[in-house]
């Protein structure tokens with residue numbers, strides 16, 4: 001059964017849904033938790049004589065300070081999931097009560113239900129991104145999607161092979177700051193999702209990047225600008241990327257994903273659990289601590305194999321699935 005939201009998303013590949021969330025109740029608690037993580041890092045890594053002063057700075061100044069401390073894999077402290085590689089017993093991740101509240105937020109699930117139907121699972125392909133003005137980034141981070149620009153890709157392409165084939169997944173992209181062309185919004189091409197899954201290549205840091213993506217540069221782009229409170233939905237085959245943050249301010253966002261229940265998550269064994277179902281018995285994970293426990297159990301499975309997930313790029317045997325053959 002289709003409804004107008006689903007129709008628009010499947011037709012165009014993207015959808016901006018206005019005024020879904022409230023900043024103070026739904027979003028600010030996550031920024032507070034990020035600030036708490038920063039405070040812990042300041043205690044651990046700042047020069048002892050500077051700690052008191054730095055703890056009194058505001059969010060952005062604190063983050064700018066810690067980003068200069070050369071802390072190994074800094075983005076991971078603010079990311080919702082286990083690190084992709086080298087999973088260890090003490091691997092940290094940003095799984096907070098506030099994020100649990102966002103993942104299970106009724107207003108978000110009401111929107112997702114209109115796309116995926118009534119049986120919905122939280123999908124573990126999730127990120128939080130704190131992006132400083134690009135001019136403040138170390139050169140090596142400019143193309144790192146968590147702190148810098150994100151390359152052209154399709155979200156289905158970051159799933160394992162079963163997920164690429166079998167999973168109906170929707171991306172819910174949530175801005176914590178007004179997001180514009182200037183501060184690095186995402187861009188896409190209308191209806192390009194209709195091409196289905198295309199060939200990807202491995203980017204310079206092993207990230208997933210669409211093959212022949214330079215061909216998109218000359219196409220007409222849709223700028224996915226959003227206000228705080230709006231959410232942006234992406235179809236799993238929508239080709240999108242994000243622009244550099246050329247403003248003087250921060251651009252902060254989270255991207256959550258959901259899939260139709262019963263399908264593979266595409267990132268086994270990471271947490272994939274019902275968040276909505278007609279049969280209440282399916283809703284087994286009901287609170288933050290149970291969710292954390294899923295992550296810790298997943299970690300235990302990832303430690304021997306040393307990775308949380310891999311990117312088995314969709315590279316079809318022939319070049320028929322290359323963008324260059326389809327436009």
Ligand SMILES: O=C(O)CCC(=O)C(=O)O
Nearest residue numbers: 129150155173242253255
């Ligand atoms: O926020 C960004 O910069 C990119 C997000 C993205 O590509 C995604 O959510 O799939």
